[in-house]
Amino acid sequence: MRSRETLSLYGKLFLSTFVISAVTFGGGYVIISIMKKKYVEELKWLEDKEMLEMTALAQACPGIITVNTSILVGHRMAGVPGALLTMLGAVTPPFLALMIISLFYAAFREQYLVGRFLWGMQAGAAALLADVVFSMCKNVLSQKSWADNIVLAASFAAVFFLKINAVWIILACAAFGLFFRRADPEKQKRSAAP
Amino acid sequence: MIYLEIFGTFFQIGLCSVGGGYVILPLMQSQIVESKHWLTMREFADLVSLSQMTPGPIAINAATFVGMKMGGPMGAVMATAGSVAPSCVIVLALAHFYQKYKNLGRIQGIFRGLRPGVAALIASAGLSMIVLTFWGGEGFAWPPQNIDILAVPLFAACLFLLRRFKFNPILTMLGAGLAGLAAGFFQAGG
Known part of the structure; x- marks a missing residue:
């Protein structure tokens, strides 16, 4: 009870x-x-x-x-x-x-005006995503880490051009982080220096 | 067993959703659109748009929508259960061992590794949406003969409002939808 x-x-x-x-x-x-x-x-x-x-x-x-x-x-x-x-x-x-x-x-969905409304919203949603992507990529690039920039470019190419499943890319990045990355930003800077 | 397949697919998506809400989009595009063909790219784009206007996280919206389409109300329940099951288990487990893991460098290292990857994945999903908006179902083409001449300025206007003035996203989407509706009336009338 x-x-x-x-x-x-x-x-x-x-x-x-x-x-x-x-x-x-x-x-x-x-x-x-x-x-x-x-x-x-x-x-x-x-x-x-x-x-x-x-x-x-x-x-x-x-x-x-x-x-x-x-x-x-x-x-x-x-x-x-x-x-x-x-x-x-x-x-x-x-x-x-x-x-x-x-x-x-x-x-x-097949109604003409519903389709037009969704069409307009889609342009808005695309803009919203572009806004998010700008901010996220700016954030990554501002770290000036070669490793991060290479991961960024390689992941993008893998999913956008090669159509590799995003699940594999997440797992690969997590494994990369687990073995090669530490949280300490000072260490980060030293290892990133050419 | 479609229910089991729905549960399993969303379990995978839930397990890999790390680093913020939008990462669900590339995961859905890979799993639901490209590998399972449960949604077309247009339905996916509609879902993303509608999710911005409805309560709650995009992930639950997406799971319910896809589940309903593939297996009715029971499918929606299985998809939603699948997408929250991994976090339920992991969060409760970590809540027990929280103190231990709090400052573990390895966990933070994983996040450092994930950050650029997640940004790239979301960029890819965003670019797919832009291509769909500009070129419709036909995909990217150059020279852009078949480009939608109304979508480009509408997209640009929304992006300008969002970035320059930090305009409310929901109002922006609603305005864009109304602009589409107005264009529809105009085209139907003319």
């Missing part, structure tokens, strides 16, 4: 992640500040430092940062059942939204 407090905590865990996920559009890092507001400032479940550590760990793991952070908050508050509840809460809104959209998509 679960106590009333536990049940109310479970309810709060599910509802809070559900609402946060439902109001966050396009994903990304915005959600982290919303979570901080909710769990640190409003509910006072976590300390600022704890939240920062959770975010860092969520980013270091594979998968979706939002879902990973939700799992960590749930786990911290109510163990494995809490983690499962927060994961469900984070996943349900986009799941329901896309279920509905995919039904409409199948029915209306």
